[in-house]
Amino acid sequence: MTPLARLIASRIRLSGPMRLDEYMDICLLHPEHGYYATRDPFGAAGDFTTAPEISQMFGEMIGLALAQAWMDQGAPSPFTLAEIGPGRGTLMADILRTIRIVPGMSEAARVVLIEASAHLRRVQQDRLGPVTHLDHVAQLPKGPLFLVANEFFDALPIRQFQRMDQGWAERIVALDPDGMLTLGLAAPEPGPDAPVGTIREACPAAGPIASEIARRISEEGGCAILIDYGNWDGNGDSFQALRLHKPENPLENPGEADLTAHVDFLPIALAGRAAGSRVSRMVTQGEWLSRLGIAARAERLAAAGDSGAKAALHRLTAPGEMGQLFKVLAFWAPNAADPPGFEPLEPDANDA
Numbered sequence: 001m002t003p004l005a006r007l008i009a010s011r012i013r014l015s016g017p018m019r020l021d022e023y024m025d026i027c028l029l030h031p032e033h034g035y036y037a038t039r040d041p042f043g044a045a046g047d048f049t050t051a052p053e054i055s056q057m058f059g060e061m062i063g064l065a066l067a068q069a070w071m072d073q074g075a076p077s078p079f080t081l082a083e084i085g086p087g088r089g090t091l092m093a094d095i096l097r098t099i100r101i102v103p104g105m106s107e108a109a110r111v112v113l114i115e116a117s118a119h120l121r122r123v124q125q126d127r128l129g130p131v132t133h134l135d136h137v138a139q140l141p142k143g144p145l146f147l148v149a150n151e152f153f154d155a156l157p158i159r160q161f162q163r164m165d166q167g168w169a170e171r172i173v174a175l176d177p178d179g180m181l182t183l184g185l186a187a188p189e190p191g192p193d194a195p196v197g198t199i200r201e202a203c204p205a206a207g208p209i210a211s212e213i214a215r216r217i218s219e220e221g222g223c224a225i226l227i228d229y230g231n232w233d234g235n236g237d238s239f240q241a242l243r244l245h246k247p248e249n250p251l252e253n254p255g256e257a258d259l260t261a262h263v264d265f266l267p268i269a270l271a272g273r274a275a276g277s278r279v280s281r282m283v284t285q286g287e288w289l290s291r292l293g294i295a296a297r298a299e300r301l302a303a304a305g306d307s308g309a310k311a312a313l314h315r316l317t318a319p320g321e322m323g324q325l326f327k328v329l330a331f332w333a334p335n336a337a338d339p340p341g342f343e344p345l346e347p348d349a350n351d352a
Contacts, residue, residue, distance in 0.1 A: 002253050002255050002256055003255065004027065004034070004254045004255030005181060005253075005254045008023070008254060009175060009179060012173070012174060012175050017172040017174040019159055019173075020158060020160050020239065021157035021158055021159050022157070022173075023157075023173045023254075024157035024158065025157045026254070027254045027257075028155065028157075029116055029117075030255065033255040035256065035259070036116065036119070036120060037117055037118065042090075049245075050091075050150065051091075051150060051227075051316055052090040052150065053088075053090055054312050054315055054316060055316065057289075057294055057297050057298060057301070057309070057312060058094070058289070059091045059092075059093070059094025059095050059098065060094055060297065061292045062095055062148055063095035063096075063098030063099050064340070065225065065339055065340045065341060066095065066099070066146050066223060067098070067105055068339070069146065069222075069223040069332065069340070070105060070223075072336055072337040072339075073144065073221050073223075073333060073336050075104060075108070076108070076143070076144040076221060077104065078110050079110065079143060079146055080109075080112055080140060080141055080143055080145045080147075081096075081110065081146050081147075082112040082114065082140060082146070083095075083112075083114070083147070083150075084114040084137065084147065084148075084149040084209075085150070085151065085152035085155065086113045086115060086124055087120065087124075087150075088120070088123050088127060089123065089124035089126075089127035092113065092124075092128060093127055095148070096111070096128075111128070111131045112131070112133075112134055113131055113134070114133075114136065114137060114140075115134075137212045137216075138212055142220060143220055144220055145216045145221070145222035146223050146224075147213060147217075147223070147225070148224070148225045148227070149225075149228075152226075152228065153203070153206055153226065153268065154229060154261060154262065154263050155258075155260055156205045156206055156209075157203070157204075157205065158202065158203045158261045159201065159203075159204065160200070160201050160202075160239060161202070162198070163194045163195065163196050163197060163198040164188045166188040167189050167190045168188060168189055169185040169186055169187065169189075171184070171186075171199075172184050180251075183251070198235065199236055201234075201235075201236075201238060201239070201261060201262075203261070206264075206267065206268055206271075207267050207270075210226075210268040210271040210272050210331075211275045212275075213272070213277075213331060214271065214274075214276060214277035214279075215276060217277045217331050217332065218333065218334060221336070222332070222333060223330060223331065223332040224331040224332075225330050225339070226268065226328065226330070226331075227285060229262055229322075229325045229327070231262060231265065231327070232264075232266055232282050233265075234262055234264050238262035239259070239261050240259070240261065241257040241258065241259050241260075242257060242258045265282050265329055272331045273345070276334065277334065278333070278336070279329070279330070279344070279345045280328075280329055280338075280339070280342035280343060281342070281346070282328070282329050283327065283328050283329075283341070283342065284324050284326065284327055285316065285317070285322055285323055285325075285326035286316070286317035286318065286319065286324060288328045288341045289316060289317050289323075289341075292340055294316070295317075328341075328342075
């Protein structure tokens with residue numbers, strides 16, 4: 001058992017089984033043994049590689065999209081340039097480098113990073129220099145907000161429910177007869193009809209976060225670009241762990257593996273719309289980056305001697321790589337032009 005597994009097992013013995021979202025929260029954010037509190041998980045030496053670590057092109061496309069949205073909204077100054085879950089700061093560094101070509105934008109930007117991990121805050125400071133760190137989107141300063149969240153929502157803790165003959169039973173983390181962590185089921189409760197065995201996931205934190213971002217943008221202007229792996233109104237068990245770039249049992253090494261779940265974009269879109277923002281149709285990462293001209297950028301980089309540009313383009317946009325798995329959603333100010341690469345969600349939000 002890992003040190004955190006022993007702590008979790010002790011808590012279960014004292015207080016009984018815990019919900020899956022409680023388990024994920026402890027595993028990721030425990031101040032001493034939590035995954036993000038103890039390590040830099042990114043890149044070849046870590047457990048997973050995110051799009052900004054693959055190529056500068058990813059951040060450049062996002063920077064250009066935000067720049068166009070900023071100009072379309074009258075180039076407000078000052079404005080908040082924010083990222084939620086900024087990792088090593090690689091994406092924000094590429095965005096800042098890109099927007100320097102836009103007259104006045106760098107000077108108007110007030111960079112804010114929302115990061116829970118003290119370790120990653122130090123990494124981000126080393127990469128970016130002095131920046132403002134916040135704990136939650138509710139702390140964002142007033143004024144126009146231009147925000148990006150890449151692989152943030154997938155790390156938010158989820159709850160899982162399984163349809164049984166007698167109703168819906170919540171999946172919980174318990175102990176087996178040998179004292180090892182195992183998944184169990186709470187007592188079933190009534191709920192909507194579905195085939196027995198159906199698993200549905202809910203992310204309690206996603207809606208309020210999306211709502212707060214959208215409310216700020218609706219009231220004060222701006223644009224948010226949300227990128228993650230997931231689906232539109234998805235069902236099924238997507239709870240997973242990744243360690244050393246390989247999947248493993250999420251209960252096997254708590255605190256030493258990244259725990260995530262696929263993002264359900266429908267409630268995020270509905271929360272954004274209810275808060276007053278315009279909301280885009282969901283689009284795949286590959287399609288969105290292609291609309292922004294990433295292939296032409298890869299050609300220029302290759303011609304300039306970047307031997308990895310074509311391979312990076314394939315990994316970011318190909319259906320069998322990140323291009324289909326990852327989806328993109330945007331919020332923007334009610335009276336503003338559509339951000340580059342997006343089109344508005346139809347009035348019937350069940351149509352992605």
